[in-house]
Amino acid sequence: MLAQLLQLNHGVRERGHVPVALLGPLLVPLSVPQPLPVPLFVASGNWQLAVCTFPKIQLGGKLYNVELQIFDILKVEQETIIDFGDVRIMGRERSLNGTVHITQDMDAENFQMSVDFQTDPLRNGEWRKIVFSVPLMNICEAMRLYIGSYGKSTLRQGENTNLPFDGQQCPLPRGTYYIRGMLMNTETWPEIMPIGNLKSNFRFFKQGKAIGGVSVQTEISQSLKLL
Numbered sequence: 184m185l186a187q188l189l190q191l192n193h194g195v196r197e198r199g200h201v202p203v204a205l206l207g208p209l210l211v212p213l214s215v216p217q218p219l220p221v222p223l224f225v226a227s228g229n230w231q232l233a234v235c236t237f238p239k240i241q242l243g244g245k246l247y248n249v250e251l252q253i254f255d256i257l258k259v260e261q262e263t264i265i266d267f268g269d270v271r272i273m274g275r276e277r278s279l280n281g282t283v284h285i286t287q288d289m290d291a292e293n294f295q296m297s298v299d300f301q302t303d304p305l306r307n308g309e310w311r312k313i314v315f316s317v318p319l320m321n322i323c324e325a326m327r328l329y330i331g332s333y334g335k336s337t338l339r340q341g342e343n344t345n346l347p348f349d350g351q352q353c354p355l356p357r358g359t360y361y362i363r364g365m366l367m368n369t370e371t372w373p374e375i376m377p378i379g380n381l382k383s384n385f386r387f388f389k390q391g392k393a394i395g396g397v398s399v400q401t402e403i404s405q406s407l408k409l410l
Contacts, residue, residue, distance in 0.1 A: 247376050248406045249367045251277045257386060257396035265289070265387050265395035270362055279365040283346060287389075289322050290354035295388040296325035304379035306402075313377070322387065323353035336370035367401060378403050 254272055263286075270281035298317035301310040317329045330338065331350030338344050343365040347355045381403055386396040 245369045245372065245374065246406060247369070247378065248404050249369055249372075249376075250402045250404075251279070251367050251399070252380070252402055253398070253400035254279060255398040255400070257384065257398055258393065259395060260393040261389075262286075263395050264389060267395065267397045270397075276364075276366060279362050281362055283360045283362065285355060285357045285360070288354040288357050289387075291321040291323040293390055294322040294354075294394075295319050295391070296322045297386045297388075298325070298329055299384050299386075301382040301384070302377050302379055303381075304377060306380050310382065319388065322355065323350070326350040326353075326355075333371055333373070336368040336372070337365065339368075376403050378405055 251272060254267075254270060256268055266284040266286070267281075270279055270283065272278070273280045296317070297319040300313050300316060302313050303310050317325055320328075326348055327350030330348045335349060338346060338348050340349055344360065344362045346360045346362070379402070381401050383399045383401070384396065385399070387394055
């Protein structure tokens, strides 16, 4: 297996192909430069992930740009307890604006959250699920682990929102919250992302029943900063 990986590594460097991450049966292009300097292929089960190091990349910036495209409301199975229906994309900067309504205190015992992702690398409407996700877990833990980590640069408390999504409050208090001029800020996002269109589906549940959620579609493009 090691000899095969080294041979594949050499072939990619020689031909200068766009590197990919193999997620199950799906090839996902990554936002990394070409020709690929020294890729490291990590294999596990029936999927592989191409992880790369780039000694000549300028520090202090991501290798990709993100633009918000669509903000859709997901269907519920019973009453809507967390409602994003008043949130809109506005202006040339395509920022999020509006209000979010939470009608009940959302505690860790009764409320859950999950996040799943779909990618369309060719931007042709053929969406595929990717293996990385946030499994269904109590809402306070999900907020702390995911949004409190990766989303904190986008949801800036006291600046563009007062939503209690930072993982510091549990339960999430009922109330009406604002979103104002919110842009996709990648400061706390992963260093490597699949290029193309990406759907991030945020789903909220009460005792396993869907009670709200949003699907956020973004376009991710390469932004190379070479020394």
